[in-house]
Amino acid sequence: MSRRKYDVRLFRQLSWFFIREWRRYLGAVSLLILIAILQLLPPKIVGLIVDGVTQHSLSGSKILMWVGAMLVTAIVVYLLRYVWRVLLFGASYQLAVELREDFYRQLSRQHPAFYLRHRTGDLIARATNDVDRVVFAAGEGVLTLVDSLVMGCAVLIVMSVQLSWQLTLLALLPMPIMAIVIKRYGDQLHQRFKLAQAAFSNLNNQTQESLTSIRMIKSFGLEDHQSQQFASIARDTGEKNLRVARVDARFDPTIFIAIGFSNLLAVGGGSWMVWHGYMTLGELTSFIMYLGLMIWPMLALAWMFNIVERGSAAWSRIRSLLSEAPTVTEGAHNLPEGPGLLQVAIRQFTYPGAETPALRNINIMLKPGQMLGLCGPTGSGKSSLLSVLQRHFDIEQGDIRYHGLALTELRIDSWRSRLAVVSQTPFLFSDSIANNIALGRPGATQQEIEAVARLASVHDDILQLPQGYETEVGERGVMLSGGQKQRISIARALLLNAEILILDDALSAVDGRTEHQILHNLRRWGKGRTVIISAHRLSALTEASEILVMQHGVVAQRGQHEKLVAESGWYRDMYRYQQIEAALDEDDVNEGTVHVK
Template sequence: MALFSQLSWYFLSEWRRYVGAIFLLMVIAVLQVIPPKIVGIIVDGVDNHSLTFSQVINWIGVMVLIALAVYLLRYFWRLWLFGASYQLAVKLRMQIYQQLNQQSSSFYHRYRTGDLIARTTNDVDKVVFAAGEGVLTLVDSMVMGLAVLVMMSIQLSWELTLISLLPMPIMAILIKRYGDKLHSRFKTAQALFSSLNNQAQESLSSIRMIKSFGLEQQHASRFDDVAKETGRQNMRVARIDALFDPTIFMAIGFANLLAVAGGSYFVINGRMTLGELTSFVMYLGQMIWPMLALAWMFNIVERGSAAYSRINSLLDEKLDMVDGELSPKQGRGVLSVNIKRFQYPEQTTQTLKNIQFTLSPGEMLGICGVTGSGKSTLLSAIQRLYDVTEGEICFQSVPIYQLKLDEWRARLAVVNQTPFLFSDTIAGNIALGRPDATKEEIESVAKLANIHEDILRLPEGYQTQVGEKGVMLSGGQKQRISIARALLLDAEILLLDDALSAVDGQTEYQILQNLSQWRKDRTLIISAHRLSALVGATNILVLKQGEIIEQGTHQQLISIPGWYQDMYHYQQLEAALDDDE
């Protein structure tokens, strides 16, 4: 029941719909207690021969009109009540989506994709069901039960009513116990459903690798284990769930037995007429739904409460990244980096230390080094995916943590080392950041990324569907489409994180030549393993274990003994051998 108080913010915002639906439910409850009374009148009238045939027909007509009125009223309260609950689904999912959008990368280290999807879909559905069906069963059981109870007690016999309801307190105690157990078991089952989602998502995302290594049976076995455990936990929920209806029907059965026994005694002793007993039994039959509804309400609300606690734990996650309050000034600006120390959250080892450089508009910075030297981490810090532990990164002489995140990142265009394409057309993927881009603008950046000719050779050109994650394209094609997408943004700072690794040397050279003409007064930062990509850089940083070990232009670095010179000669020799082959 605590769920209703937790959702009070939504009930207040949609109070018109809920009040209207509750009012109609009350009218329906009043209308439904009339037919049993009419049946009692008809039975006594027929038994006493005091009703004519036409009077019986009139009474039957009244019951038909009541049935039609109830039908129409039920239609409208369903529209109002369930319409309001469906809006709750929209609001909750938007809140979750906005929360996920604002979280930093460290948040996604703690939560897995399948778990987040389960909370956004399955858990929200359970809360919405409680806000719709749960409210219905609560109000309907209370109003209908109270109306029937009043008619039974006042209009017929309060003694027989008291006798008939003796099993109900026992039933209420049992239902409360079932509800408590259901809450904890359902929460466990939902957590395992999240694990099942995680397993399915990981397997489907890596299906090509699984097939390549012949791991289908191994992954199927792992999925089977998780599915069986999820099934076992759901079975524990079902065992509790299955106790509700038998308990209700047992209580109602005993209530009917007491009603018939007690009522027969009253009729024999002249304290009730046969028609009144008939009405009483019909009223007792109408008590079946309120009792079932009450049990069902406990079931629904406990499931919704367990689901809402999982949603709230997500919404209550504090933002690791605090948004700034300043907006960057109009025009280009100098990027100044002074990272004294950086380490990832919940880690003790330093990933970057003593990184200092300044980058003016129109300049190009190259970053190289062995695998794991901190190249991608440095680019992540510039994007403010993580905050620097000690030191600061400034743009236009303002620390980026003081800038509004959206506005700072709008100054950046990023191509990651693992490009991601949506299941859309090639044109749609290039125009991701600018959906209003013209065909000419899309083709222009595709030519700069040296992918235009490849696209024209595809069956439907720019309208070719690339499949999920660009499955039908090669790695080099995906990288070049991602570069075109970044160029279309026309951002001030372009970051390429090893974004040319999957293209051949000639294509790389052509793209770099195009970028040098495109760059003008824009800033370009390239992280690369192939040093040929950094030849045109105005400054190159060589990183090792998160520190700068060499720095300078290409010509300066190849003339000084060190890692850069050795790697350059090695790559030159490798290229020469490839040419001979």
């Protein structure tokens, strides 16, 4: 597809906005036409004044009257331009809001596979810089096009019909050459601006990663290395933007050179016509002033091509994301009310782009009130199983059912509303602890927030903070320990009061005593609810109704804690090792206590 066709497609893709806001655009276009007509009056009046003065046919009072008319015209044009800009930018700001809402909605619908392909900094750049460019092209660009065409056509008609079509044709001879040169600049600008936006995305990525990992960078003494890396990316971004600026800087000089030649031809040809009596001096003066009015339409057209090229390059980046369908398709059914039977029958699951299956031959049946434990060595498939349970990915062979309905038949929101999940890497927003706990239920009372904090054994820790539940946790909960962040995340999940609670190694950062207390509270809270716990520390699974030992994506062992400890295998070996490790740690603590005494 050629660049020019793609520009047309940009406006067609945004036609829904133009149709919906037709009143604003029609009002702005009508005002522009009226402005163009009013701007034709001053050159005509100046020509009349010049002829009247040279021919001694105008009195001083009439000259003042004409000057007053030009002043009134200028004031009216100023006011009308103010109104049409209000109409234009009011619509443009609304377009920006809606495009960003669509962009965010698209990001929220995507699944982990999408975020494996797109980095955070790039997504931020598209949602901010690229959207601004598209809005500018669809708003200011369209109106500039209309303004320049209306004004340019009106001036050409007056110059040709009322003054001299021969002189008009002579004066416009440089314009086709200018149009060809500007089109070439537009082609270059489109490609260079697309590369510049990609470089800006890389700069955003580097900035975001450096800021989020600043503590690790300082602890490893990598400040100079990261600074050099950032400087290199910043230089590359600057060079690509400079290449855009070099093309951008050619537009205005080209136009002014063309305008200069037009004026030269107009003055030369017009002087000859005045000398031979084909025009009056006043008519030539009006013609030169009308030609001056052509400067804005030509500048505006070049500017319009400039911003449309930038907008089309930005739109191609946005469109590539907006048109990307989620890997998980939406079902049509809602779940019936109340807890139900969870059935898992996975014959095989493979990650997109991978060759080796991540899960094979997994069959689970969980009734309300039961607890399922998941364990196994690193990379055994625990997190993969939890991902497909949350429907981050769809299963190629097999299915998962709840209330007898396959997850693929359900609306994603309907299914996920039954889940409360605590991941192994808890995320806290830069907000108060109370608001972080109440994330899923913003209307929760303080009593409800404190009740789930007690269940998660974090209430006492919170009270020791400077402002208690109103303490700001900083970005990503930077002022809290790992165990505190995990327990606040557990409290947040419990507040949802969901039918299925999933804990993905969510107790790894708490000590054994706190873990025991949380599990005791969960057993009391989880009556009538399904609880799924994935853990490396096997003491967290001793009360589970059934434990699955995962190895290489398959279930190597299954059963309750007593059964698995009694039979040989990974579970018994790891449990004994962890018991010895815990005993040694306790002896170390006791020895330290005696030494202090």
